[in-house]
Amino acid sequence: MENRTDxxxxxxxxxxxxxxxVGALLAFLASSLKPMITENERxxxxxxxLYAMGVxxxxxxxxxxxxxxxxxxxxxxxxxxxxxxxxxNAEEDDQAYLIDVKKEQAKAKNGETRRLPLFVGExxxxxxxxxxxxxxxxxxxIWGYVxxxxxxxxxxxxxxxxxxxPGLGANIKQRFFMDDFIGEHLLxxxxxxxxxxxxxGNADPKNNDKTDNEVDAIAGAxxxxxxxxAMIKKDLRLYLPYFETLNGK
Amino acid sequence: MGKDSRxxxxxxxxxxxxxxxxLGICSALAITAELEASIxxxxxxxxxxGVGNVVISLMRNIIPSKIRIIVQLxxxxxxxxxxxxVLKAFAYELSKTLSxxxxxxxxxxxxxxxxxxxxxxxxxxxxxxxxxxxxxxYGVILIIVGFFRELLGSGTLLxxxxxxxxxxxxxLYALGYENNGFMLLSPxxxxxxxxxxxxxxxxxxxxxxx
Numbered sequence: 001m002e003n004r005t006d007x008x009x010x011x012x013x014x015x016x017x018x019x020x021x022v023g024a025l026l027a028f029l030a031s032s033l034k035p036m037i038t039e040n041e042r043x044x045x046x047x048x049x050l051y052a053m054g055v056x057x058x059x060x061x062x063x064x065x066x067x068x069x070x071x072x073x074x075x076x077x078x079x080x081x082x083x084x085x086x087x088x089n090a091e092e093d094d095q096a097y098l099i100d101v102k103k104e105q106a107k108a109k110n111g112e113t114r115r116l117p118l119f120v121g122e123x124x125x126x127x128x129x130x131x132x133x134x135x136x137x138x139x140x141x142i143w144g145y146v147x148x149x150x151x152x153x154x155x156x157x158x159x160x161x162x163x164x165x166p167g168l169g170a171n172i173k174q175r176f177f178m179d180d181f182i183g184e185h186l187l188x189x190x191x192x193x194x195x196x197x198x199x200x201g202n203a204d205p206k207n208n209d210k211t212d213n214e215v216d217a218i219a220g221a222x223x224x225x226x227x228x229x230a231m232i233k234k235d236l237r238l239y240l241p242y243f244e245t246l247n248g249k
Numbered sequence: 250m251g252k253d254s255r256x257x258x259x260x261x262x263x264x265x266x267x268x269x270x271x272l273g274i275c276s277a278l279a280i281t282a283e284l285e286a287s288i289x290x291x292x293x294x295x296x297x298x299g300v301g302n303v304v305i306s307l308m309r310n311i312i313p314s315k316i317r318i319i320v321q322l323x324x325x326x327x328x329x330x331x332x333x334x335v336l337k338a339f340a341y342e343l344s345k346t347l348s349x350x351x352x353x354x355x356x357x358x359x360x361x362x363x364x365x366x367x368x369x370x371x372x373x374x375x376x377x378x379x380x381x382x383x384x385x386x387y388g389v390i391l392i393i394v395g396f397f398r399e400l401l402g403s404g405t406l407l408x409x410x411x412x413x414x415x416x417x418x419x420x421l422y423a424l425g426y427e428n429n430g431f432m433l434l435s436p437x438x439x440x441x442x443x444x445x446x447x448x449x450x451x452x453x454x455x456x457x458x459x
Contacts, residue, residue, distance in 0.1 A: 006314060
């Protein structure tokens with residue numbers, strides 16, 4: 001006798017039933033957890049921005065954010081202004097940190113103007129200008145926040161990634177890599193925008209020379225490193241006009 | 250030795266999923282550049298394979314044989330996505346560490362392999378033990394490979410510099426030792442796995458096929 005589960009009609013009914021059950025389960029779970037996930041992502045953005053300007057719980061070697069409970073309060077305390085740079089205008093907008101850089105990049109591609117968020121923070125009498133950047137690594141998206149002073153010298157950087165290889169490209173969010181950017185200049189000596197290159201075969205692995213526009217690359221993570229170089233060059237260049245007006249040029 | 254305990258112990262050595270069954274090789278190459286990633290992956294696979302084997306075993310009499318592979322794939326993908334969503338909502342930090350592994354777990358052939366070879370023909374309890382045993386056997390190899398690749402490739406273990414500082418030239422590096430950058434690349438994982446297979450088969454000749 002033919003087995004019940006070998007029949008075509010059974011197979012089709014089972015397939016349809018399974019798709020409905022699994023689809024409903026996942027849709028229900030995703031929509032009921034959505035508010036919590038969005039809230040976590042919002043707090044993470046605040047933590048990232050604070051991290052870049054040096055408000056963090058770092059110990060000797062590991063990178064730690066301020067706790068999620070403290071993030072909203074510290075964000076209000078340290079971030080003095082949130083700007084949206086649209087063409088030549090800089091407008092204040094206290095929701096600027098929620099701007100989705102990915103969507104804005106897509107807009108720019110379609111010929112629309114891209115809104116550029118910039119966060120002005122103050123700590124110990126020093127002013128930080130923090131800009132979000134986003135680009136492509138080897139497997140998926142990479143992004144980050146870079147804190148600059150008014151001469152576009154890096155004061156702090158935070159990088160993150162969606163799916164870079166653990167142990168290789170994923171190391172861009174390690175302290176040894178992120179800390180190398182501190183003090184690096186984005187501009188060359190004559191004031192043109194040069195960016196920072198993640199360079200292999202760098203003659204300066206201890207990163208003593210801060211004006212060479214280079215940091216040491218990670219072994220085995222060439223494409224992720226190139227992605228970091230590209231997103232810094234592409235996205236931070238857009239802020240150059242604002243920094244020039246800041247310096248009265 | 251009881252039949253059930255063999256289900257746990259066999260995959261650890263003489264029926265190891267990686268070195269004998271040659272399952273799960275791709276993830277063993279991809280994520281073993283660091284010991285920590287190896288450990289995280291091992292724990293994740295332990296969970297997914299244990300639970301997945303039980304689910305498939307419970308469903309084994311109602312799964313249509315013509316589409317059983319698709320059904321298995323859906324079960325494992327659903328499980329992993331549920332875990333990922335719950336972690337994102339309640340343990341966000343942890344979910345970020347694990348998100349990289351989600352894709353690797355779904356496509357890990359060790360999971361499909363055990364569903365197909367064992368869970369479809371055995372009861373839930375024995376399938377659970379088989380899942381745990383194979384995940385442990387997989388984890389042991391991952392951790393051995395991760396240990397050697399991180400130690401020889403970066404001179405660190407779990408991120409701690411154990412051989413001295415390569416830039417300041419302290420410890421072993423003062424004697425002229427250099428990290429072997431090759432160890433960080435995937436082909437070296439295959440060579441380390443090859444060495445493990447060689448050691449294992451030279452100790453137990455019964456494992457050598459003609």
